[in-house]
Structures are given as C-alpha cells and as structure tokens.
Amino acid sequence: MKSFSLRALAIAVSATLAAVAPATQAAESVKIGVVTFLSGPAAGPFGVPARNAAEILIEELNAGKVPGPHATKGFGGAPIQMVLVDEFGSTTTQVSEYRNLVQRQNVDIVVGYISSGNCLAIAPVAEELKKVTVIFDCGTPRLLEENAYKYVFRTNAHSGMDSIAAALYVASTKPGTKSYAGINQNYAWGQDCWSDFEGTMKAKLPAAAVTTSQMPKLFAGQYGTEISALLAAKPDVIHSSFWDGDLEALILQAAPRGLFKKSTVILTAGETAIHKLGNAIPDGTVIGARGPHSVFAPDTEINRWFQKTYRDRFNTPPNYASYHMVQAILGAKTAYEKAKAAAGGADPTQEQIIAAFEGLTYESASGKVEMRNSKGHQAIQETAYGTTKMVKGQLTVTNVKRYPADMVNPPEGVKSADWIASGFKR
Amino acid sequence: MSEAVAIFLDGSIYAAWLFLVAVGLTLVYGVMKIVNVAHGATYTVGAYAAVSLCGAWAAGGGNEWGIYLPLVLAAPVVGLILGPILERLFLRPLRDEEETVLMLVTYALFLILEDSVKFIWGVDPYFLSEPYLLPGGIDIFDLTYPVYNFGMLIAATVVGVGLAWFLSKSKSGRIVRAVIHDREVAMAMGANVDRIYLAVFSFGCALAALGGALTAPTVSVIPSMGVEVIVLAFAVVVIGGMGSIIGALLGALLVGFVRAMAVHLLPEAELFIIYLVMATVLLVRPSGLFAPAEARKI
C-alpha cells in the first residue's frame, strides 16, 4: 500500500504538471474562452443549450457556412478555437478559472457568464487583466450601472427589460387588472425581477393591488403550499421569473390545480420550458424569452439557418440561452472584424476591439442589437411577449406584442430602478 | 377557515413528502451511525430509475393505470443494486472510522453518483407527469388539490406504519432495534451485524429511491435534484432526533406545518424558517425531539 500511494501521488503530480503546461496553439487562430454551466441546476436549461450553440456556431463560422452579414470565415478569416469552462462552482473558483483562461490559455476574448454573482465578480478582473470580456446572459442591471468598465461588454439586455415589458403586456392586454401576485425565487434575480415588475405595475396600473408575493427558496422543487396560497389569494395576474427545473416543477404542479386558468400567469423566462414541456403549459399563459429570441426571433436568413442547424444537430429547437450565446459571439466577431478593417487587416489589439465594439450596432439571429447604454457597453434590444395557445397538439404563441428597445430600456446614464421609479421619464 | 384548512392540507402533504425523503436517512443513522449524504444522490437515482422504468412500461404498451407499478418498483430496484454496492465496497471496509469520516465518505459517493447520473442520463430534464395528472384533482373549499398528493400521504403512512410494525413486532425488527440500542451487546447476543448493516443500508437506499420516484412526476428530473433534498432531510432528522423513526415523523410534521404557516401568513420568512426551527429545537433539546436512548456505562 505504501508504494501504491506513492505512485498515486506521482501520477497526480505529473497530471497536474501536464494540465498546467500551456496548451500549444496555432498562432493565427483566434482563441475564445467560453464559460457556461456544464453542471449544476443551470446546466440543463441554459448552460448546455448555450454551449451547444457556441459549438455549432464556431464550427459553422470556421467553415464559412453562416449566411448573411456573418459569412466571413472565423473571425475575420482566422479560425476560432474554443476553450470551454464550467461555470458551476464558487465565485472564487470562477475568478481563478477566468485568470487561467487569460493568463495561461492566452485567450483573445472571453465570452460567458450566466450567473449574476459571477459576472459581477469577473468584471473587475477583466479590467485588471485587460481582456475583452463579453457577458452573454447574466441579467443583473448592477453590472454596468454601478461601474463603468472598459473591457466588459454585455450583448443581452439586462433583466429590467423583462419585467417592464411583462407589466406593459399586462397593461395592454388586461387593462382591467385589479390584483396581481408574484412567485419568484428568493435570491437576487427573483427579488430584482419582482420589484421591477411591481414598480412598473404601480406606474402603469396604479389601481391594481398586490395580493401576495411568494418567495420560495431557490431549487426548492416543491411548491404545493405556495400554489395554495396563490390560489387562495385569487389574483388576476401572477408574475413569475422562475427558470430551470423550478419553472418546470411550478408548471407541472400548478397547472393541474387550475392556477393557470384562474389567473393569468406571466412567465418572464418561460420560453426555456416550452420546448420540453409544451403540452403541459395551459393556453393563455404569457411567455417571455428575455428578448426577441427563439419563438420571438425575426424571420431572417440567419435565424432560419440557426434554427435548422441547431435542430438538425440536437433534435430540439434552440432556446433563448442559445440565442444569447449566438448574439454574444456574433457581436464579438463583428467588433473584431471592424477593428481588423480599421487596423488595415492586421490582427486588432484589445484596445482596437474595444473601440470597434463600443456603440456597435449589428445583426444577430434575434435581429438588431445596439450597444447603446453604459457608454456603448450595454446592449439594448427590442423584446416581446406572447400568449400560449395549443393548435393541433402544437404549442404556439399568439397575441405577440413587441416592445421597441427604447420603450423597455432606460435611457443612457439612468439606472433601471430609478427609471421605473421616475415613471419612465425620458 | 379555508386558510386554516389549506395550511393543514399543505402542511400534511409537505410533511408526507419530507417524511418519505427523510425516513431512510434516520434509519441508516440509527443502525449504522452513518450520516448518509449519498442519500440525496440515491433519491436522484430513484427518480431517474422511475423515469426509465415508466418509459419502458409505456413503450411496451403497458396499461395506462398500471404505470404506478414501475414507478414504485424503482425503489427496490435501486435499493437492491446500489445499496449492496455502496455498502460492501465502501462502507464496510471503513466501518470503524469516526462518524465524521464516514459522513465524508458518503459525501464523496454523493459527488460521484451525481456525475454518474449525468453520464448515464445527460443534463436535459426528463418529465414523468402522467402518474401525477392521471387521477386528476379534487376541490376542497375553493382550492384544487391533485389526488396524487393524497397518494403521497398514503405512501408515507404505509411506509411509517409498515416500518413501525416491522421494528416492534417482527423478530428481525427486534434485532435491528437491539443494534440501534447497543451494537456491542446485540453482537454478543448473536446478531449478525454484517447482514443487518447490508440489509438496513439497502433498505435505506430503497426508501431514498422511493422518495425520488414518487417525487419524479411532480418535478423536472435533473441531476442536481437531490442537493436541496439532502439538506432538508437532514434538518427533519436532526429536529426529530437522529435515528428515531417517530422523530422523523414529528420532525416532518413540525417542519411541514411551520413552513405552511409561513408561506400562507408570512411568505418572507420561508427562506430560513426550517433552519430556525432546527436551531431552536436543538437549543432546547440538544439531541432533537426523540433521540433514541443509547446505553452508556461508566
């Protein structure tokens, strides 16, 4: 046993050294670090669909098969090399993995982060290491409202938009709403979404009152009691920013109890559930996709290509997390190529990429993206909500209402919460 | 009035679920003095086993109402396969280690099992809602409750009563109780501790799997579904008194009702109400409500 453990140690040490030695790379390729949940509860609904999207997009970009404005191979002709990292684990682990990507793997750009806690923690490190970092999914408005960052870009609109548009949808489709309630996960995302929704409702439908705000623990899984409380409160409208298994469990447990019939339920992140759980979502449920993604995406060439390629490979349609990932990589690509052109065809520096990225407007699979807020670092985009309806056993989204970017995103320099509190002054 | 009824029903249903997921944990601790963190992973495996077995049943054209058979069958299948593997390979050789070391062993097993589930079934969620939807719902006052939830109540009652009967009336049950009370004396009296440990651990696994299988129809089945459950089950078991079956029942009821009251009357408090109950109970009764007496001589 003595020699065995020694040998085990020796193996462990050599494995460490092997893993630690910098990977060799082709000089001319552009290396992108992709950080997304590969394990943990967020892997299934967000992380893995996003990774899948990154995989096929990078493959197809390298093959030059992406149609429309993004037809150039790779990033400005240079092939893309992807380094994948799991976002699961503590924030400290994430910071250390980020340093690893930048300082050991020498990636050119980092694209990633679903968790708000992680993106908040990574941003100052990106500044410190001077590496262009594109946040693709994290929702918290605090990221770019509280600090001005040079190297950090976010290509999806922040979560304020989701809740504001949800309340606008209620105001226009159910103007007679007398009462509303919420069921949101008890952590930053759920708390923020609920207060934004409540704030907008107060401004748009001041006569409506809150009956109950349920805040179950994240990943609780069992919502029987909360559903009873919601049923008993009899609100006209119920707001929920649930996602992942919690969202699916809520739908499964609430639908048979008639909650969706008695109240109009708005699921701001509901789109991730419709592909897997379509037949369990009752008609009349209001669904959002955190932007004009997936079922709300415009009928463009690039979207048709993305839908088809993704379905062919993974036998399921891409969800909004996949769209967010595509939007981020295409944003980075556009900025990179613009910078390369400006540099006269030479590989652009980080500073040149930043100059090109700031204020950029580009076309993604979800339509137009404007890097307009937070000094050109924060994307704004239109968004949409719709109501589910079963047509011949197929879940469709009807009564879709689209909200232009300016209507649901605060003006430059104004914090989302202040904007809502001000009654949406421009 | 209807609120009181709702609190009672919601509390009972939640307590039934808690009891189902916690009873195996307390039994294994009582007999083997192992705080089995892998219980949570076994719960997950049970849910996945139910998905696979029910899937096979449906694919094989089995009767629609017969789906409850493979659902429940997931428990003994997991118990008989996973239980002996874990006990024989990992727990038996380390039996004489301290409680905390054993707890870490099961924590390691938990990590391994959770990733193994990912290798086998992937990270995409599975849905097994047929057993939940099939029996429909009933209206109580103006609230609709799924009949399936009352099935859960019955399952918890059957498990609780069955276990109580087994431990108090059957011969093997009395031997198990003797081991709970004093392992050395029971051994001296001729109890085959090896066999008892194997059986009890496998049975504990089966109970965890039963919890997972019966929960599967109400949730999306994902690899990490056991993480929250293990912490909850701990709280219930600690409140009730580790190793006590009746304690697990009372712990489940206490947590169930307190939580139902919180959700209906003070939803803000839901987040840490369980830990608050746990800390309070421990401060008042350091060994939980019903810690089984252990022999200590000086």
Added chain:
Amino acid sequence: MPQRMLAGLSVLVAILAAAPWWMPPWMLFIASGALAKGMAALGLMLLLRGGLVSFGHALYFGIGAYAAGLLVLSGITEFVVLAVLGTLATLVLALILGTFVSRYRGIFFGLLSMALSMVFYGLLIKLQSLGSSDGFNLGGIHLLSIPMQGTAGQVPTYLMTLVLSVLAAIGIDKFLRSRYGLLTKALRDNELRVEYLGQSVRQLVLLNYIIAAGLAGLAGVLSAVAVGHIGPEMAYWTTSGEFVFMVILGGLGHVAAAFIGAGVLSAVQAVAYAVAPNSWQFIVGASLLACIVFLPEGLWSLLKRVGRRA
C-alpha cells in the same frame, strides 16, 4: 526527525515566499486562495483535534468577509483595519454562539453549526441592499500606500496571506504543544474523564471554537481582498464542506497539514476543471474517497513516511 521536519518546512515556506518570481499570476491567485482557505482549515483542525467537526465553519469565513465588505462600503480601505476589525467581529460572534454550541458533541455540534451558518446565509440572501445572492465587489484596498488589489496588488496580497498563514501556523503549533494542546487531545479521547479530572469541557471547547472562528474570519478577509468580490455562498454549507475536506485530506498530524490539504484540493480542483469540465465533481469525489481509503491519516502521514525513508 523534528529537525529535518523543521528544515523541510522552512524550505517549503521559502519556496512559497519566492512564488511571485516563479509562479505565473493565475497560479499565484490559486495559491493565495489556497493559503487563505488553509487558514480556515487550520482552525477546523484545532476543533477536530478536540474531536469536534463543524459543518458550518464557513459562517465565520463569511462573517469576516462581510465585515470587511461593510467597512469598504463605508469608505475604509486600509487592510490592517479590515483584518483587525474583521477578525474581531468573528471573535465576538463566536463568543456569543460558542456559549450555546459548546454544549453539543459529535454530529449535533456539526449540524447545529451548519444550521447557524445557513441562517446567516438566508439573512444575506434577504439583504437586497447588500446584493442578495449576487454579493458585491470591493476594490481599492491597500496596506498603507501599497495596493492590495489589481495587477499591482496581487503580489502584496499573496505575500501578506503567506505571512499571516505562517504566523497562524506557528501560533497554533505553539498552542498545540502547550498544556491546552494536550488537554485538547485528551478531550477527543475521553470527555468524561476530562470533566472528572476537574476541567470544564465546555470551556475548553469554547476556547478552541473561538480560535477556530478567528482564523476563519481572517481567512474570509484575505479571501475577500484577493477575489475582490464577496457573496453569500462564502457562508454556504458547501464552503464548510470544502474546509472539512481540506482537513481530512491533509490530516491532523501537523499544522502544516491543513495548508497542504488546502493546496492539494485547490490543485485537484484546478486540474479537474481544466481536464474534465464535465466531470470534475466525479474526480474530486473519487480523490476524496481514495484519500480516506489509502491515506486515513491524511497526506501528512505520507510526507512523514517519505521523510523517514529519505
């Protein structure tokens, strides 16, 4: 043997002190974190020497970090103040909670500690003004005029963490060699006898508990400075579990073992993330299991064996 051990450890410390000149920056960051966590694990080791294991030790890690965080939010960015007040805050809380917790033994001590840490975690989640689950960033921390954060701050922070770790290790080593150390060992063996010799077990446990909490608090401050971000997960039970893992991995044989455990676990995690992003949990679990089966006394025993043979 002791002389050789001392020499070996001195060489190790010297190598670590020279790390800024041979470690790439990304590795230096991991080393900073590992040392800080090793300090928390050191406190846990002290408790374990007395036969108690806490599954809620991250409570004090979190308290230290949040105390520092609140100070930074109120405009105080001097490291010395953060470290002293952060540690003091944990000591005070440990004194209060310790008077209750020290009544408990075995698994109940562990689980009550966990419950308390989870109540604190729940409280932090509730505090939207402190960023709830997302936590918040703290920047601009300095020691006199030396920056402790950003590119220029990485080396000072690392060296400070190393110095404090070595001091903590020496202090705890002295403590373990004192009569309290012997009593702590006796405590693990037979509490009844300790009481019957006239020593209050609770007092002894409380003393160890407070020291352990103080170390975790200081570790929390250091970690907050190094990462530049704090969040409730620092107090979550999985963080506590990580500390316990480190102690078991290193073993109880020597104060250096806690740091070795922390270093090896951090390395295993880093490698597992890099080699197998989809199955690192499996790898971490398997190495824990292998350690318990093949090295029941921890890695320290392995080093001792190697040392004896050399």
Added chain:
Amino acid sequence: MTTALSTQGLCRSFGAVKGADNINVEFEAGTVVALIGTNGAGKTTFLNLVTGYLKPDSGSVFLGERNITGMEPRDITRLGVARSFQIPQLFDQLTVDENLEVAEIIARHASTASQTKELSRVRALALERFGLVPQRDQLAKTLPGGARKLLDIAMAVVSHPSVLVLDEPTSGVSAEEKESVVETVIELARGLNAMTLFVEHDMEVVAQYADRVLAFFEGRIIADGTAAEVLDSPEVRRLIVGTALGADGHA
C-alpha cells in the same frame, strides 16, 4: 475527628427501581470504607450521586461543611473528590505519562506553587508505586487490563484528593495481582491522608483493608460497622455474601 463526607436523606430512583433510598451516612476523614452488595444494590449509584454524575431526586451531599448537592463533577473534583471507574476511563491515544500529565495539569489549575510541587511528587510516586514506569511512554490503549485499571486509579490519585472514590478497583485485575493492587492503592491513599470509598466484591480484601464496611441492598444501607461486624451480620450473610460466594466462586 472531622467529617470528610456526609449525606442526608439521599434518594434517587430509576423508574420503579430505587437506586438510592434515603441514605444518611457520615465518613470521617482519613478512613478507608468499603461498599459491598450485589450487582444493582446501589453501590455505584451512591458513588455517582456523591461525585455528581447523577443528581439526587431529594436529599443532600456535604463535603465537610459544604453542600455539594447538584454540583457538576468537575466542580466536585476541584473541591477534592477524585474518582476511578469500573471501566477505566483513559485517554487511549495518549501515553501513560501524558495521561498523568493531563491529570496534573488540570489539578494544577487551582493550586499554589508549593501544592504544584506536591502534585508532581504524587504523580511520580503513583507512577512508581503502580509499577507503570516501564510503560510510561506506551500509548494507554496498548496497556493490559490490570495496568489500565491502575492508570485509571493513578489519575484519580494525582490530584491529591481529600476524598478518593474507587469503583471496583480490582475488577478485571487477575487474581494474583488483586492483593497487591489493593494494598498499593490503600497504602498510597493512607499516605495522602485521603478518605477512601471503594466498592469491592472480594470479602477477604474487604476484611483485610477496610476500617469500615457499608452493605447495600435495594438502595438502602442494611449494615454499617467494622468488617467483622458487617460480614457477620445474618442479613448480610443471607443477602450478600451468600450470593457473592456463588458468583465469584471464592470468598
């Protein structure tokens, strides 16, 4: 002579069983007292009540003038009552020397400098008298049964107690060693001028070493006097010695 230890109306029951039933007794300083009785007669319960392991349902315990009823074992120990155990309570992972060192460290806690010197002397004396010197660096868990028993007693003696309580000092000790163990212990105790209470089943040992004997039956003291008086009492012969004969096979 002064009273070292006394009880008044001491009662304690375990469900229906009376472990101690109105015990009133006084012990003079420096005497050696044996407690006899069958298993379950209440001897160990009495010792546990006196040393604080059990709290009485009613009644009081006095150490000299001081009421120590309901005090914790550690406080009673600090006041000068030390005890050994039926099953030795050692620190198995520590060496013999360290076991005694722990005992000395704790006793030193509340001592003056001259007392500290005395403690070290007693510790060395106990180590030597009990023949543990050759094993002093051995881990306690490696000791054979008899040596474990001696170490257990030595740890009690180290604090230089005024009252020494020994629960079956010879159980588990081989028949050959028995006499010498008791002799050593009693001699040491007399040397320290400690009042000694010991539970013993061997009537020859009792007769030889005890100044006074108490016979217990069903939680009561049924006989109290010199060894000859008690052992000759018909009730004791009927209820205790007879059964002891049967159980131990010799008397």
